[in-house]
Every structure is written in structure tokens, then in C-alpha cells.
Amino acid sequence: MDLMELIKERRNIKQFTNQPVDLQQIMTWLDAGSFAPNHRMVQPWEVLVVGPETRAKLNHKANFGDAPLVLAVLSKGADSAVDQEENLIATSCFVQNFLLLAWQNGVGTRWTSIGSRPVAREILAVPEGYSVVGVFGVGYPLNVPFSKSRTPIAGKMKHLQ
Numbered sequence: 001m002d003l004m005e006l007i008k009e010r011r012n013i014k015q016f017t018n019q020p021v022d023l024q025q026i027m028t029w030l031d032a033g034s035f036a037p038n039h040r041m042v043q044p045w046e047v048l049v050v051g052p053e054t055r056a057k058l059n060h061k062a063n064f065g066d067a068p069l070v071l072a073v074l075s076k077g078a079d080s081a082v083d084q085e086e087n088l089i090a091t092s093c094f095v096q097n098f099l100l101l102a103w104q105n106g107v108g109t110r111w112t113s114i115g116s117r118p119v120a121r122e123i124l125a126v127p128e129g130y131s132v133v134g135v136f137g138v139g140y141p142l143n144v145p146f147s148k149s150r151t152p153i154a155g156k157m158k159h160l161q
């Protein structure tokens with residue numbers, strides 16, 4: 001699949017099969033994800049592998065689509081609001097790299113925002129100042145949702161003098 005196709009065909013997966021995923025293989029995609037752009041080489045991302053006890057405590061309504069693996073991606077805090085924002089931007093690039101590499105290999109991801117809840121932060125033992133960019137179900141898709149159309153970029157462009 002070429003990159004254009006890969007980007008357009010990646011979907012947020014709602015439900016997974018019970019086929020296990022290989023954490024070592026996933027780590028190769030996370031390692032590759034680390035080649036994301038990041039200011040001053042801060043590499044602000046951190047990854048938590050969420051074990052069964054922690055996962056049960058999170059009590060996600062849909063149990064992360066019954067994914068065989070759950071990962072949380074954190075973004076380091078910073079002393080200034082600008083650096084904090086840049087960290088989040090870089091970590092989002094890291095996440096997108098990972099999502100695409102997983103998808104290229106037939107592995108889907110379900111992005112959830114549960115980590116932004118204070119109670120979830122506590123369960124995940126998120127250090128102060130860190131952001132939880134997402135908590136992801138990772139596994140082989142049971143089904144792939146239809147693509148949602150996007151607004152053509154021309155409608156979101158301005159040409160400045």
C-alpha cells in the first residue's frame with residue numbers, strides 16, 4: 001500500500017478479534033514512530049503497556065473494543081506553555097507514525113480519550129505535568145468502519161499577502 005492510500009485507509013477500529021498481537025513487533029513500530037519530528041530532540045513521548053489489573057480499574061465502557069493489548073501514550077510536561085504545546089504536537093506526530101505502521105501491518109488501533117479523566121490519570125500513575133495523548137486498544141480488526149469524508153483542504157486555506 002503506498003503512503004497516500006495508507007493514510008486514507010487507516011480507520012479508528014471499534015472492535016478487535018481475540019488474536020494476540022506481538023509486543024516485540026509493536027515495539028518496532030513504536031521505535032520507528034520515534035523518528036517523528038520533535039523540537040530540540042526532546043522526544044517527549046512515553047508509552048505505558050496497560051496490564052490486566054490496570055485495564056480492569058480503568059473500566060472503559062467498551063473495554064477498548066476487547067483489544068488484546070492496551071497502550072497509553074503520554075507526553076512530557078514542560079516549564080513553559082509553548083514547550084508543553086510543542087511536546088504535545090511532537091507526541092501526536094509519534095502517535096500518527098505508530099498508527100500508520102500498525103495499519104500497514106494489518107493491526108488496528110482504537111483511540112480513546114479516557115486518559116484525560118482525573119481518575120484515569122491516577123490509575124495510570126501519570127506524572128504531574130504530563131498529558132495523556134490517548135489510551136489505545138491495539139489488535140486485529142474484527143471489522144473496519146467506512147471512511148468518513150473530509151472537508152477538502154481548499155475550504156480550510158487562506159492565502160495571505
Ligand SMILES: Cc1cc2nc3c(=O)[nH]c(=O)nc-3n(C[C@H](O)[C@H](O)[C@H](O)COP(=O)(O)O)c2cc1C
Pocket residue numbers: 010011012013111112113114133134145148
Ligand atoms: C485526540 C483524539 C481523541 C480521540 N478520542 C476518541 C474517543 O475517546 N473515542 C473514540 O471513539 N474515538 C476517539 N478518537 C478517534 C476519532 O473519533 C476518529 O479518529 C475519527 O472519528 C475519525 O475516524 P478515523 O480515525 O477512522 O478516520 C480520538 C481521536 C483523537 C485524535
